[in-house]
Amino acid sequence: MLRSRNPIRRLVLRTLGVCGVAPFSLAIGQAQSTLRFGTTPVFLNDHVETTARWRRYLVDATGTNVQFVQRGSYGEILELLMRNDLDAAWVCGYPYVISKARLELLATPIYHGKPLYQSYVIVPADDEATRSIADLRNSIYAFSDPLSNSGYLVPKSELLRLGTTPEAFFRKAFFTFSHRKVVDAVRLGVARGGSVDGYVWDTLAKQQPESTKGVRVAWRSREFGFPPVVVRKTLDGQLTATLHRAFVNMARTHAGQDVLTRLNLDGFGDAPDSIFDGIAAMVRQVDGVKT
Amino acid sequence: MTLFRDLSYRYRIPLAITAVIVATECMVTMTLLSQGLADARRDLQAGAENLVAVLSRSLREPLLRDDVWQAFEVIRTPIETRDENNALESITVTDNGERVLISTDTKTFPMLASIDSLPESARKFLKSASAAKGFSFTGAKWMGAENVVASGDVLSDDGSSLGRVVIQYDGEKISQRIRTTLIHLFAVTLPGLVVLILLGWFWGKRMVAPLSRLAADMQRIGKVPPMEIAKEVTPAGKDEIGVLSASFKDMLHGLDEKERLEQEMVTAERLAAVGRVSTGIAHEINNPLGGMLNAVDTLATHGNPDAFTKKTLGLLERGLNQIRTTVGALLVEARLDSPAMTQADWQDLETLITPQVHERAGALVWDVTIGQPIPLPSHLVRQLVLNLLLNAVKAVRDGGHIWFEARIEGATLEMAVANDGDPIPPERMGHLFEPYTVTQHGSEKKSYPIGLWVCYQVVKTLGGTIHVVSADGLTRFQVSIPLSGGKS
Numbered sequence: 001m002l003r004s005r006n007p008i009r010r011l012v013l014r015t016l017g018v019c020g021v022a023p024f025s026l027a028i029g030q031a032q033s034t035l036r037f038g039t040t041p042v043f044l045n046d047h048v049e050t051t052a053r054w055r056r057y058l059v060d061a062t063g064t065n066v067q068f069v070q071r072g073s074y075g076e077i078l079e080l081l082m083r084n085d086l087d088a089a090w091v092c093g094y095p096y097v098i099s100k101a102r103l104e105l106l107a108t109p110i111y112h113g114k115p116l117y118q119s120y121v122i123v124p125a126d127d128e129a130t131r132s133i134a135d136l137r138n139s140i141y142a143f144s145d146p147l148s149n150s151g152y153l154v155p156k157s158e159l160l161r162l163g164t165t166p167e168a169f170f171r172k173a174f175f176t177f178s179h180r181k182v183v184d185a186v187r188l189g190v191a192r193g194g195s196v197d198g199y200v201w202d203t204l205a206k207q208q209p210e211s212t213k214g215v216r217v218a219w220r221s222r223e224f225g226f227p228p229v230v231v232r233k234t235l236d237g238q239l240t241a242t243l244h245r246a247f248v249n250m251a252r253t254h255a256g257q258d259v260l261t262r263l264n265l266d267g268f269g270d271a272p273d274s275i276f277d278g279i280a281a282m283v284r285q286v287d288g289v290k291t
Numbered sequence: 292m293t294l295f296r297d298l299s300y301r302y303r304i305p306l307a308i309t310a311v312i313v314a315t316e317c318m319v320t321m322t323l324l325s326q327g328l329a330d331a332r333r334d335l336q337a338g339a340e341n342l343v344a345v346l347s348r349s350l351r352e353p354l355l356r357d358d359v360w361q362a363f364e365v366i367r368t369p370i371e372t373r374d375e376n377n378a379l380e381s382i383t384v385t386d387n388g389e390r391v392l393i394s395t396d397t398k399t400f401p402m403l404a405s406i407d408s409l410p411e412s413a414r415k416f417l418k419s420a421s422a423a424k425g426f427s428f429t430g431a432k433w434m435g436a437e438n439v440v441a442s443g444d445v446l447s448d449d450g451s452s453l454g455r456v457v458i459q460y461d462g463e464k465i466s467q468r469i470r471t472t473l474i475h476l477f478a479v480t481l482p483g484l485v486v487l488i489l490l491g492w493f494w495g496k497r498m499v500a501p502l503s504r505l506a507a508d509m510q511r512i513g514k515v516p517p518m519e520i521a522k523e524v525t526p527a528g529k530d531e532i533g534v535l536s537a538s539f540k541d542m543l544h545g546l547d548e549k550e551r552l553e554q555e556m557v558t559a560e561r562l563a564a565v566g567r568v569s570t571g572i573a574h575e576i577n578n579p580l581g582g583m584l585n586a587v588d589t590l591a592t593h594g595n596p597d598a599f600t601k602k603t604l605g606l607l608e609r610g611l612n613q614i615r616t617t618v619g620a621l622l623v624e625a626r627l628d629s630p631a632m633t634q635a636d637w638q639d640l641e642t643l644i645t646p647q648v649h650e651r652a653g654a655l656v657w658d659v660t661i662g663q664p665i666p667l668p669s670h671l672v673r674q675l676v677l678n679l680l681l682n683a684v685k686a687v688r689d690g691g692h693i694w695f696e697a698r699i700e701g702a703t704l705e706m707a708v709a710n711d712g713d714p715i716p717p718e719r720m721g722h723l724f725e726p727y728t729v730t731q732h733g734s735e736k737k738s739y740p741i742g743l744w745v746c747y748q749v750v751k752t753l754g755g756t757i758h759v760v761s762a763d764g765l766t767r768f769q770v771s772i773p774l775s776g777g778k779s
Contacts, residue, residue, distance in 0.1 A: 140402050142360070172403055176360040189397030190363050 034065045035239065038077040038089030041144065041178040042227035043263055044203060045070060050262040057255045061246035064239065073177050074147035081232055088231040088243060093279045094149040096230055103230040106240065107247035108271035109263075110226075111199055115271035117226045118198035119150030121219035122186050130193065132219040133158050141166070141173040142185040142194035149279050150197040151179055154221050157282040180204065180211070187215050199226070203264040225275030229268065301503055305495030312487045320480055327472060332431050335378075335465070339441035339458055340426055342369060342379075346456045350384060350445045354392070354453040359402065362393045366456070370395045378464040380438075383457045384445070385421035392454055416440050420457045430462060437462045501532045505539060517547040554721070562724055562747060569726065573618040580618070584611050620741060621726070629668035636669045637661065637697070644680045652689050658696040665704060667753065667776045672704075675749040678742045679708040679768050686712035686766060702774045704755075709767040715759065723759060746770075 037058070039045040051068050058066040069086060071077050078095045080086040082102060096103055108115040123130045130136060133155050143166075144151025152175075159169050166173045174191075176182050182194035183204060198220065205212045229247060231240050250256030251267035260267055295303070346366060353361035366382040373379050381396035385406065394400035399413050406418055420427060420442040430439035439460035445453045508520050521543040526536035590596065591604045637659045648655045676695075683693045687710045694709040715723065726744035746768075750757045755772030 172359065174359045181360065181364075185360060185363070188363075188367070188395075190360070190393065190402060 034067050035062065035088065035243065036067050036069050036086045038069045038071070038080060038086040038091070040071075040074050040077050040089065040091055040227075041180065042090055042092050042148075042197060042200070044180065044200065044207075046178075046180070047262070050259065053255070053262065054259045057250070057253070057259055058243075058246055060255065061249065061253070062239075062242045064242070074145045078147065081230075084232055084234060086232070087235050087239070088229060090227060090229045092145075092147060092149050092227045093225045093276050094153050094283065095147045096228055097276050097280045097283055102233055104233050104235075104240070105271075105273060106229045106231050106244055107268040108226055108228045108275070110266040110269050111264075113266060114223070115226045115269060115275055116223035117150070118223055119154035119221040120196050120198045120201050120217045121155065121193060122183065122196055122201065122215050123193045123218045124186060124189065125214050125216045127192070127216075127218075130218045133193070133195075134162055135218075136193045137169055138171045139192035140190065141170040142182045142191035143173060143175050144179045144182050144194075144196060145177050146175060148179075148197070149224060149227070149282075150221070151182060151195045153279065153282050153286065154224070155195040157285055158221075160285060183212060183215060187211070187213070193218070197227075199264070206264060222278070224278045225271070228271075228276075299503070300499045301496060304499050305492040308491035308495045309488050312484070312491050316480060316484050316487070320476060324473070324476060327476075328469065331469070331472075335431060335439065335460070336428050336441070339428055339439070339460070340443075342458060343426060343441055343443035343456055346382065346458075347443050347445045350456060351447060351453065354384070354445055355447060359393050363395075366393065366395050376464075376468065378439070378460040378462075378468070379458065380461040380464075381459045383417065383459070385417065385455045385457060387421070387452055387454060391417075396459075416459070417457060421455045423455075430460075431465075439465060501527065501536065505532065505536055509539065512543075512546070517543040517550065521547070558721065558724070562744075562751075565725060565744075566748060566751075569621045573621045576614065576618050577622075580611060580615055584608065584615070587611065620745065629670045631664040632667050632669040632672045633664040634662065636673055640673060640676050640680070643677060644684065647681065647684045648693055651684060651687055651691065653684070653687050653691045653693060656692065656694040658694070660696075660698045661704075665699065666774055667704065667772060671749050671753060672772075675746050675770070676706065676708070678746045679770075682742055682746075682768075683708050683710040683712070683766075686710050688712055699774070704770075704772045704774060706770045706772075707767055708770075709765055711764055712766065714761040714764070715766055720759075720761070724757075 035058075037055075039051065045051060055066050055068050069077070069080065071080070074092055074095055077086065077089050077091060078099060081089055081091075082099065088106060096105070111117055121130075121133050121136075123136070141155075143155065146152055156166055159166055162169075174185075176185055176194075179196045179200040182191075182196045183201065185191040186194045201212065201217065231243065247268040248270065250260055298306075346369075349365045350362055353359070353365060362384055366384065369379060370382060381394060381399070383394035383396070383400045384392040386392050390406065391400045391402060391404045391409075393402055400409065400417070406414055406421065409417065416438060420429070420440045423442055424444070426441070426443045428439070428441045430437045439462055440457060441460075442455055442457040444455055447453050505524070508524055511520050521540050524536055524540045524543065526533045526540060587604055587608045591601065591608070594600075596604060641655075641657050641659075645655060676697075680693070680695065687693060692711045694707070697704065697706040699705070724743050724747035726741040747757060750770060750772065753772045753776050755770060758769045760767050760769070
């Protein structure tokens with residue numbers, strides 16, 4: 001009897017052990033009182049201290065337990081949102097635009113006084129010739145994430161405007177799944193150029209200048225809607241309102257201001273959905289080419 | 292060779308010890324060195340093999356998915372986490388010998404560059420390393436290294452090759468590390484070697500020192516009296532040199548004994564000659580002397596001399612009698628009819644000498660342990676002892692000491708007379724027992740009458756021996772006379 005029961009117990013224990021190794025997975029689908037907030041590399045989400053303080057702020061401001069969830073790509077976060085496994089997330093404008101039907105705009109970061117940002121093309125500093133992505137034909141190129149506006153959609157749209165595609169234009173293009181790693185790829189000579197989130201670049205250059213050393217910005221795009229904080233539409237209205245208050249009031253509290261300083265942002269505000277029209281137009285352009 | 296043979300042991304043994312130390316040290320150092328180098332090479336190769344294995348496994352997924360960034364993340368980690376002494380230079384992933392897929396050294400090995408298009412030096416090793424099969428490791432030499440290259444396959448689950456990971460190590464850094472190790476090794480062993488050599492040199496010198504001393508002492512034979520050399524020879528231990536020293540000391544004693552015997556023989560012969568001459572002369576004088584005394588007596592008795600003649604005859608007779616006494620003293624004859632030496636004779640001797648000693652305010656230590664009469668002519672023994680005692684009284688200063696002892700040992704009468712007066716000057720020693728000797732002692736001339744000569748004659752007549760030792764403030768005459776009294 002015992003012998004036959006033991007393997008089952010061991011299996012259960014092992015399963016628990018696996019869950020312990022991956023606490024985020026275990027957390028999903030747990031008690032309703034926890035608000036799950038997904039982050040993506042639209043900001044420097046690998047700064048653990050910043051996210052920890054931010055979480056504390058949100059817990060205090062909402063009176064709800066908040067859990068930060070991080071994944072390897074925008075796609076995974078988006079998928080969790082779609083499956084209702086996340087309640088809110090800070091995502092890029094691109095996934096927001098394509099999933100608008102199920103997402104609700106909660107707050108938009110205010111950067112340099114505006115809810116807008118740019119996409120940069122960066123190249124090694126010793127490359128003085130490159131003025132735009134058009135000069136990088138046959139190069140090795142680094143994109144950040146296939147669902148990133150600044151790190152993929154913008155350059156792809158630019159190439160489409162030139163009548164070409166990344167596959168045809170570049171000798172080789174690859175995704176690093178993080179803006180920061182695009183900077184690394186260019187800095188370390190893996191890629192001759194890359195597309196990054198202008199806000200992430202500026203923040204890196206400000207907070208960790210050594211990581212942008214030897215790399216320069218060759219081109220800046222026009223302005224687009226800043227990656228927004230969104231909630232799934234199915235989230236409880238009361239909770240959405242509380243969370244909204246917590247975000248827009250960040251700049252008014254000491255703890256919130258501390259986090260904003262670390263995030264290199266002015267604050268979070270309400271911006272019209274129209275700021276994402278530029279991205280939506282590019283999505284249509286890209287989809288048009290595909291079909 | 293001759294030079295080495297002539298070299299003193301004082302240098303030869305320390306040199307030999309030094310040579311042995313240096314040879315041992317060299318051997319130990321070489322062994323350590325070769326062991327260390329072999330270990331270092333093995334470590335390098337094992338480390339490379341391990342790294343290749345880890346990277347191959349980690350690169351499987353990225354290569355399957357053509358995720359160059361992930362592949363780069365895999366290979367950049369060992370490069371970024373190495374310390375400054377790590378010789379690891381670059382990691383490159385190739386596409387089965389055709390193209391560079393990704394490299395940590397993007398300048399030398401640009402991504403997707405055809406290997407054939409690379410510069411000569413880079414192409415050479417990458418080509419061979421990426422074309423090899425399985426784990427390959429080249430470039431490590433015994434004492435240094437050229438660019439060390441390790442490579443291995445990145446295999447998919449079914450064992451087909453997805454690419455090859457090529458690790459390059461900086462040969463100069465490896466060589467530098469070996470050189471540093473060498474310098475450290477020498478820095479560690481050199482002071483030890485110096486200390487060992489100094490110790491060896493000191494120890495060798497110490498070992499040879501007794502031999503050198505012995506050699507120096509031996510060279511002094513013939514120049515310095517043997518006993519003086521013997522005083523400095525102190526055999527220590529029972530090793531060869533100790534045995535040699537002891538034998539040498541024995542030899543010196545033998546030599547001294549021989550010299551002394553020779554000296555004694557010469558003295559004895561001389562004294563015997565003097566004895567023969569004086570006895571002969573004494574007899575030659577005695578014969579006419581007897582006639583002359585008879586003649587004087589006859590003249591005085593029957594010649595009716597006048598007063599003047601009588602006075603002259605008296606003068607003549609006294610003079611002739613003095614000659615007879617003097618000559619008689621030279622003649623020592625064993626009168627066999629003389630009575631044996633009794634206890635009373637010893638007492639007489641003490642009684643006779645005591646006033647003389649008191650005159651000098653001295654002290655006499657009388658030690659006679661002979662109870663019965665001994666069969667030796669008493670007049671000769673008395674003459675001998677009295678002469679020696681008078682001699683001693685003369686030698687002591689005021690308040691000095693005189694010792695006399697006499698005892699029977701077996702069939703020998705052993706007697707000793709000693710005093711703590713001035714020692715006998717060395718120049719007199721050789722002629723001590725000769726009659727009427729005159730010696731120059733410092734500025735004063737000293738003459739000695741026949742007292743000791745008589746002693747010598749008596750002892751010789753009785754078949755005994757007489758020795759004198761003058762040392763440590765004590766002058767001692769030692770007399771041995773067989774109780775047979777020379778009759779045999």
